[in-house]
Amino acid sequence: MESFFRGLPEASGMAFIIITHLSPERESLLHEVLRRYTSMPVAVAKDGAGAEPDHVYVMPQNAVLSIKDGTLKLQQTNLRNRERKPIDVFFSALAEDQGEYAVGIILSGGDGDGTLGAKMIKEHGGFVLAQAGDGSGPRNPDMPQSAIVSGVVDIALPAEEMGEKLVEFARGFGVLDLLSEGNGKGPAEDTDRAREEIYGILRDRSGHDFSGYKTKTFIRRVKRRMQINQMKSMNGYIDLLRKDPREVTSLFRDLLINVTNFFRDAEAFELLEQKVIPNLFEGKTASDTVRVWVPGCATGEEVYSLGILLREHMDKLSTVPKIQLFATDIDEPALTVARAARYPANLLEGVSEQRRERFFVNEGGSFALTSEVRELCIFSPHSVIKDPPFSRMDLVSCRNLLIYFGPDVQNRVLPIFHYALKPGGYLFLGTSESVGQHSDLFSTVDKKQRIFRARKDVAPKSRLPLLVGENVKGAHLFSDGRTGKGSEIGNGAFRQSVEAQVLDRYAPPHVVVNAEGDVVYYSARTGKYLEAAQGIPSRQLLSMARRGLRLDLRAALREAAAGRQIVMREHIAMDGEDERVQLVNIIVEPLSEQSSGETFYLVLFQPVGPSRDKAEAQHASQSPDEIAHIERDLRDTRERLQSTIEEYETALEEVKSSNEELVSVNEEAQSTNEELEASKEEMQSLNEELNTINAELTNKIEELDRANSDLRNLFESTEIATVFLDRDLVIRTFTPAASAYFNLRASDVGRPLTDLSSQLDYPEMHNQIRRVFQTGEPIVHHLARDTQGRFHMVRLVPYRDKGGRIHGVVVTLVDVTTLAEAEEHQKVLISELNHRVKNMLAVITSITNRTVESSTTKEDFATALLGRLNAMARAYGVLSRENWTEVSLGELLAQEAAAFDPERFSLHGPALKLRPQQALSIGMVMHELATNAAKYGALNKEGGGVEVEWSVHEQTLQLIWREIGGPPVTEPKHGGFGLSLVRGEIGYRLRGTAETIFHPQGLEVRISFPLDKKA
């Protein structure tokens, strides 16, 4: 199709509808594929869509397409009733709908689909093309071949050339339309004259007279041929006819193209049904057979029509004999179509509703014959002219075959039919055919309907043994008749006259016969021995020989022909006239080879003695001598009879056996054929599907390419180094990131990993990979910090296929430096935490110990301890709020003050942040001072308060604690724990100083410590 569309000129003005053999299960993408080859719009055919010019329509699967009034009609089929002849169906619909404007193009395909439909297109005046080899020939030539051989194709040519021819053909319409219009006398007269001329040409060449042919049809056919040959005038065409005999043949063929229908000539078939068929069955029992032969069966419509009639009659009988319906033709592709037994609906117009229901299965667009008719028929190739005929037929139906033959061949074939028929068997011919000169062989049952009957006991039957087996030349369509059999007689005038006289007076009477037993020369006075036979004059010697001579004559002729020597038969008793008996010697001698190549035989009749009275002869025969003589005669006669009978029997046997062989071979072949048909059809649809699948696969491959490309992009976008290894540690593929670690290049694919160096300190790699193969378990391994301070994690994972088998290993390297560092940091933190907690516990332990030392009662101990612990907790609380970064001094002090009596505290100082350790110390210090003030100092007395002031000088914090309005204080004799703690924390811990001044109005504590040192 690709070359067809490419070869098609633009804007042809034609609509293209594409039918293919599609499997109903597959969705076809043909319309998409076609879009690539043509600029015309391609669409899937829809029911009710008009067929627009310069458009392409594709039949979808699961449907049957036809056309009416230029509109496409779609019929859905189901999977079971798959339409097997979609092309025939569509072509026949197209032919009826579009007539001369229909074109059928048969491309490649595996069966005979399209042949019947193409016939219809031609019948209706359309144009048929088929794809031939050369260039882009059909991939599957059976379909176009079948059409070509059936003679329905106008032109067979390569697909790419079809487009041009189509355009030429279309152009031709305009020209010829002028011709068909007979306006006024002028053109009409010309047409008539031209017609007469063409009739003449045809008659000369074919011997057939078409003047009785339907004029309109005739003109239409002529016009078509003109269109195909691009003739613009009838005169031009007539010239062509005169010049080119092939064109005459084509025209002749076209004129004879008649689509055979079922029950063609309904009246004739009715007659058959009523009169003939019952006779065929009469007197036949279940062990008998009704035998029918249809020579020239072509595509089988006639055969199946007969089959239906037979089957219908069989239904009426109680005892049913066997049926054998032999259908033959030399056209093998037509036989294929016939065997398929499937026809588009248009051909079934002659079939009644009832018969259609009973004998056909409707498969969507076409009808298939049921097996009860199909099995009656046996199809085989056979030539009526060359091959031995069938025999013992009850009916021979040969319609529209003879018309193709010249008169000579017709004359030869009719006697063959007579031979084939049983006596009284029926012959059924086509309209305008007749038995011609052989009405001696056939009686007429109905002249109009062309039904004849074979006469019994007719002489020409005896011709057959001489004919059978001889290599008779085949008939040509326009064979020249054989010019007269001129034998050469005489030369030399005088000698001639002398010899003639001698012959005339003294030589015995003689005749010369040809190989077929016809007399070609009579001498004088043969009247005694030969008598004209009753009926139509015949030149057969044996028919004319008088009684008594015949047997011996025949034997003698045979012997002479076989042995090519003189044969003599003596003392033959011949019945003379008036009841007299004459003894005769017969001499048969082959004549020397004549220049025409034929063999002739000289037959001489020699009388022996006078003619005797029969009574005399009989009487004479009473004497012993006579008796012996008679007995001898009798014996001879019996022998002759015997040998004749044997000859007959042998010949019959030969014919019978060849026929039987034919039948059995055919029957075998039929069943094989049917099997092959089925598988062939499957193959065809497979082939068609494969084409579409190919196109789809291309699409799939493109998808695959895209997927691969996506994968590649994915690889490149990841920064994870991955290497895919197979079982032998050979690199299959890798991500770009991997090349950094392993020094990989694209060409390294296919090399084993071991070949390559790596930047990793990973000596265990190979062992671990091996372990992965063995166990099938992934392995995760952390590498030590590399020279650049990075940490890496390696994952070795088995590469499994869909079935879970290990085909290789995937090595993945991930930079886990941040992770590792985080882990380390975590370790550090935990360690820190441990340290701090333990430290804190140690601190609490010592606080407890010290508090115990300075407490007297349990209650005191508890109060003091809890107070200090709570102070610590408060300080830690503030710190943790600030995430252990820095703490505001003011907030710390305020918090501690809040634990006592915030109203009594006044806190002044710049905003200042303390480090954690400093904050803790200050917190505890504050607590001790406040506790002390609450116990002994300003906070103990009504109206007393505390002033806290701080400032920063040169990175040193100065903080002053001043108690006011308290009771008078004096330095204690020995330092309490509280004050020693103050000194210890500030002096020891913070490397500062703490000065305690016991003013009479209240305690003053001066604290200072450096701020910048890490604490």
Add this chain to the structure above:
Amino acid sequence: MTQLRILIVEDEWLIAEDHAAMLRAAGHLVVGPAASVKAAIDCMEGEELDAALLDVQLSGEVSYGLADTLREKVVPFAFVTGYSPSEMPARFAGVQVLQKPVVPAVLIAAIMTLFDQQSAGKEEAGQMDGNS
């Protein structure tokens, strides 16, 4: 019972005082306590030491360098710390590590062990001297 002179290096005052109290209660003499490596070196100046207790994590520094110095001076020492022994540098593998908080008994026992070590060391040193 021999009175030992023991250096305490500990930055947390309360803990330092606590340990000092324990040692004094056992009859020993406390050198320091020092809150930093520098302070410790100042304390050691011109002092005879029998043993030392080192807190590992001081304010902003570790005491490993000090430990090395003590080793040179053949002064036995033990670490008192919140860290686990596994976190110590390898060279101090055989050194005692006391986990805070330390109970008095453990502390005293550790001191005695250190004293035994010291005695052993001095004997060895003495022997060596004697032989040379």
